[in-house]
Amino acid sequence: GAGVSQTPSNKVTEKGKYVELRCDPISGHTALYWYRQSLGQGPEFLIYFQGTGAADDSGLPNDRFFAVRPEGSVSTLKIQRTERGDSAVYLCASSPRSSGRDTQYFGPGTRLTVL
Amino acid sequence: QKEVEQNSGPLSVPEGAIASLNCTYSDRGSQSFFWYRQYSGKSPELIMSIYSNGDKEDGRFTAQLNKASQYVSLLIRDSQPSDSATYLCAVRNTGGFKTIFGAGTRLFVKA
Numbered sequence: 604g605a606g607v608s609q610t611p612s613n614k615v616t617e618k619g620k621y622v623e624l625r626c627d628p629i630s631g632h633t634a635l636y637w638y639r640q641s642l643g644q645g646p647e648f649l650i651y652f653q654g655t656g657a658a659d660d661s662g663l664p665n666d667r668f669f670a671v672r673p674e675g676s677v678s679t680l681k682i683q684r685t686e687r688g689d690s691a692v693y694l695c696a697s698s699p700r701s702s703g704r705d706t707q708y709f710g711p712g713t714r715l716t717v718l
Numbered sequence: 719q720k721e722v723e724q725n726s727g728p729l730s731v732p733e734g735a736i737a738s739l740n741c742t743y744s745d746r747g748s749q750s751f752f753w754y755r756q757y758s759g760k761s762p763e764l765i766m767s768i769y770s771n772g773d774k775e776d777g778r779f780t781a782q783l784n785k786a787s788q789y790v791s792l793l794i795r796d797s798q799p800s801d802s803a804t805y806l807c808a809v810r811n812t813g814g815f816k817t818i819f820g821a822g823t824r825l826f827v828k829a
Contacts, residue, residue, distance in 0.1 A: 634815065636815075636817070638819075643726075643821065644821050644822075645722075645806050645808075645819030645820050645821050645822050646762065646806070646819045647819070648816050648817060648818065648819075651815050651816060653815075658815065659815060659816050661816065662816070694761055694762075704750055704767065704769065706764050706767070707764070707817070709761035709762050709763070710761060711760075711761055712761050
């Protein structure tokens with residue numbers, strides 16, 4: 604079956620612009636996660652959705668970052684007034700249920716470059 | 719102190735040798751522990767999970783967990799050049815689903 608997909612694969616934008624990054628989880632997966640990975644670092648947790656609701660958004664760095672999952676499937680990560688420090692690979696992952704032991708399946712990521 | 723610490727490496731081992739990767743974590747209440755492999759330019763993929771003290775074996779991989787010492791390790795037996803990648807240790811916090819990753823250890827297996 605299809606894995607987690609993310610679009611776009613690459614996004615180049617200018618400082619101060621608004622961007623949206625999309626994640627399509629594996630069909631039927633109720634849990635969805637967003638991470639940010641900078642060069643030489645491990646993925647950094649941003650937010651976790653269980654269904655439509657954000658169950659844990661403690662990793663969002665500031666109020667410029669916002670994520671939604673209105674129908675409990677596709678999720679969009681929104682970044683306002685982008686800064687050069689936002690440049691990173693944004694990873695999305697999904698898992699079947701809300702068990703803490705569930706495997707997370709990662710998408711290929713969106714590489715964001717803020718000029 | 720970082721929540722999950724790994725030696726960044728690189729760790730270089732000859733083909734056929736055992737590669738030993740180590741990880742320590744700070745949250746004593748952590749319950750779930752994972753090892754991911756990440757090839758350059760690719761996303762992480764899960765190779766092992768462990769939840770109880772002791773060893774867990776899966777093919778050439780063995781994960782070891784010692785909660786008292788807050789220590790997790792991954793052994794790769796009969797290392798192959800295709801095992802060359804960054805290995806990420808990840809810990810899931812108590813009662814939640816927030817997963818904390820270490821910075822990863824780069825492994826090179828020399829043919």
